[in-house]
């Protein structure tokens with residue numbers, strides 16, 4: 406099959422790579438489309454030391470099992486379902502897990518990917534492939550609502566005008582009418598404006614140019630180590646900072662404000678697929694027009710470059 410692999414030597418395209426074999430309980434999925442996300446860019450820079458086929462945002466057609474022939478998306482944590490953590494209801498934190506396209510499990514930048522049957526969700530007919538490819542990152546945005554309770558009067562700041570910032574802004578706008586997005590790129594911020602979301606363009610990542618202690622909740626979707634210092638500067642005493650991006654680099658910052666201002670910091674990662682699928686099916690969340698670039702797998706170099714470019718939004722591989 407056609408596939409992109411990542412090794413210490415970088416990304417490569419293989420016109421005839423061995424297809425995956427489905428382990429017990431796994432289903433092969435014929436990949437139709439797969440999206441590039443910030444994590445893929447970080448992986449390509451060496452984050453997590455991943456080697457194999459990357460890609461964890463995908464829609465495809467199940468080739469076997471209960472859902473054979475159906476269009477599906479897949480949760481990315483492959484958990485053992487038998488350890489203490491899994492039995493306690495925290496399978497995404499299973500210590501025995503692998504993660505599709507991120508940690509010891511080949512991903513979806515290929516014509517076929519092996520996915521645990523229990524991770525699959527079918528996609529309603531009226532949700533398009535272009536919409537379904539957003540389910541995984543959208544579920545991650547919905548995870549914020551699973552973790553903290555938000556009042557409609559809460560002032561929420563979102564740092565970052567990229568893909569995750571956009572999906573988080575739409576999700577949080579459903580519960581608060583005071584969502585403001587802070588970002589550096591005028592082109593990207595326009596997209597938020599089109600959805601009626603308030604935006605502020607900032608000239609730099611210097612926290613002191615931002616309003617101090619003015620938000621009940623600050624969500625860092627900046628994808629950069631500069632996000633957390635900004636968030637800690639902007640959150641009010643006893644407010645909450647949600648860390649939404651995995652950053653390969655190390656933070657260097659003074660944390661005394663966290664104690665003095667009694668700030669709650671919440672790490673946030675994968676979320677509920679069903680809620681993401683329902684919100685797309687009902688039209689509550691709109692992802693139309695977000696795919697700015699489409700490539701075949703052999704053009705991976707241009708694709709990864711586009712995903713890193715401020716003028717692009719979502720970059721997708723057209724596979725099946």
Ligand SMILES: [Zn+2]
Nearest residue numbers: 442443444462
């Ligand atoms: Zn991702």
Ligand SMILES: [Zn+2]
Nearest residue numbers: 485488491499
């Ligand atoms: Zn487990």
